[in-house]
Amino acid sequence: MxxxxxxxxxxxxxxxxxxxxxxxxxxxxxxxxxxxxxxxxxxxxxxxxxxxxxxxxxxxxxxxxxxxxxxxxxxxxxxxxxxxxxxxxxxxxxxxxxxxxxxxxxxxxxxxxxxxxxxxxxxxxxxxxxxxDAWQIFGLLGWVAVLVGIVEGVRQRRTVVLARAQRAEAARRDDEAQQARAAAEERLAIARELHDVLAHSLSLINVQSSVALELFDRKPQQAAAALATIKTTSKEALAKVHTLLHAIRSGTSVAPDYPESTVTEPDSIVPAARPEPPRPAPRAPEPTLEDLDTLLERTRATGLDVDTKIIGMPKKLPSVIDVAAARIVQESLTNVVRHAPGATALITLRYTPESIGITVDNTRPTGTAVRTGIGGNGIIGMRERAHALGGALTAGPRPSGGFRVAARLPARPAALSPPEARAESVNGEQARA
Structure with missing residues (x-):
């Protein structure tokens, strides 16, 4: 003011x-x-x-x-x-x-x-x-033309400056919008990662704790086995959360932006090497379809009967596709454990040159589902993960009873958002390690 x-x-x-x-x-x-x-x-x-x-x-x-x-x-x-x-x-x-x-x-x-x-x-x-005289008539006419020309020049200059300012403002707003979209994608990726890390383990803990409470007096040995499973699962979940938090804190640092020098250096002078950007923090390996047996062992420990069926020739998939497929299987089985106790599940993997199909079917439940008090986002997260890779996922009741989750993922991802691209890079390094 x-x-x-x-x-x-x-x-x-x-x-x-x-x-x-x-x-x-x-x-x-x-x-x-x-x-x-x-x-x-x-x-x-x-x-x-x-x-x-x-x-x-x-x-x-x-x-x-x-x-x-x-x-x-x-x-x-x-x-x-x-x-x-x-x-x-x-x-x-x-x-x-x-x-x-x-x-x-x-x-x-x-x-x-x-x-x-x-x-x-x-x-x-x-x-x-x-x-x-002629000087007054034509001379002043020329000065009038010069005066108008000066005005036009200044007006054009002001127009150019205004256009540049508007372009700069539009670029600034576009950068802010891109940063907001990137931040939203980062938050979504972190939320999905937290869900993938915790939902499966917490669901197993919830089911096993219910089993332990129910069998504590009648079958103490089975109750003790359930408590042991709770201990192992909770320990692994805590370790995963710690590594995830460490990755979030350490992996967000960005290498400084070194501007290009405007001075031409002689050929004999070798420019100093720029420091490499810090690598993301080490993380626990992501589950893949190669770890399907290990993944199923923990699920079978809850009492769920799970079978697998493979159609076609299994092949090595890109890490981001492999991880997404394993996460879909894991989340589907978690939903079966939570919502369909006593049911049996069948996992079908269909390999084609262009894609991989994943189907998880479960029969009708024979027991009472465990009430957790809150709704989950598992199906939403699976659908978002499939769509981000150019695939599709459907989930719903089967006509004959039970539930089906069916997903199709491409053999190669169509496009990756920045968080997915970073995940691909990290997973690739873990695979090489």
Whole structure:
């Protein structure tokens, strides 16, 4: 607020200073020009009033540019038509025209130039019997063209600057939108990773704790086995959470952006090697279809009967596809354990040259489902994971009873979002290790 008021006071001082300078030039210059011209009327009080009208109006040129132009124009026309001769009175008119034409409308300012030339230079002065030579007629016409050219140049420059500012603002907004999208993708990836790490283990813990409570008095040995499974599963889940948090904290650092040097170095000078960006923190290996047997052992420990069926020739898949397929199987079996106790499950893997099909079927449940009190996001997460890789996933009840999860993933991912691309890189390094 204070800076704006200070700027406005500075502008007023500049405008009044300009008005004083123009007034001095017009008064002194016009007196000298009038005395050296023959056949013109001597300056009188009205002439001095006209010489002061334009400079006084210039003090308001920023606030009222077009009315100031009109005052300066009327004063100059009256001065010339009263036959006081030519002189510096045009200075205030030129400044007023530049101020109004640059910031205002061409349709309201450019006609002033044409009308002024007709009234003050040619042909009206010639019709009134005033002497006009070729220098005045063509020379002033050339100066008028230069004046209009200056205005057009300034206007074009202002247009270019404004366009650049608008492009910069649009680029800034686009960068902010991209950063927001990247942040949203990162949050989604972290949420999906947390779900994948915890949901399966916590579901097993929930089921085994229910079994332990139910069998604690009647079958203590089975209850003890369930408690042992809870201990092992919770320990592994804690280890996974720790590694995930460490990866989130350590893997977000970005290598500094080193600008390219603008100085051309001799060929004999070898530029110093740039430090490599820090590598992501080590993480626990992601489950893959090669670990299917290990994955099923823990699920079978809950009492779920799981069979597998493979159609086609198994092949090595890209790590991001392999991990996604294993996660879909894991989440599907977790849902069976939670919502269909006593059911049996069948995992079918169908390999083709273009894709891999994953189907997890379970029969009708024979027991009571465990109530956790909250709804899950497993199917949503599986569908998002499949779509991100260019695949598809459906889930729903089977006509014969039970539930089916069917997914199709491409043999090669169509496109990867930044979080998925980083996951592909990390998984590839883990596979090589």
């Amino acid at each position: 204070g800076a704006s008021a200070k700027w406005e006071r500075g502008s007023v001082v500049q405008d009044w200073g300009l008005a004083v300078v123009v007034a001095v030039i017009q008064l002194a210059g016009s007196s000298g020009a009038n005395s050296h011209q023959t056949g013109v009327r001597s300056l009188d009080a009205f002439a001095y009033l006209l010489l002061l009208a334009g400079p006084i109006a210039l003090s308001l040129r920023r606030v009222l540019p077009e009315p100031v132009l009109l005052v300066a124009f009327v004063a100059a026309v009256a001065y010339v038509l009263r036959d006081y001769g030519f002189g510096p009175i045009f200075l205030s008119l030129i400044i007023a025209f530049l101020s109004a034409a640059i910031h205002g409308s061409r349709w309201r300012t450019y006609p002033v130039v044409a009308v002024g030339y007709l009234l003050m230079v040619w042909p009206l002065p010639a019709l009134l019997g005033r002497h006009s």
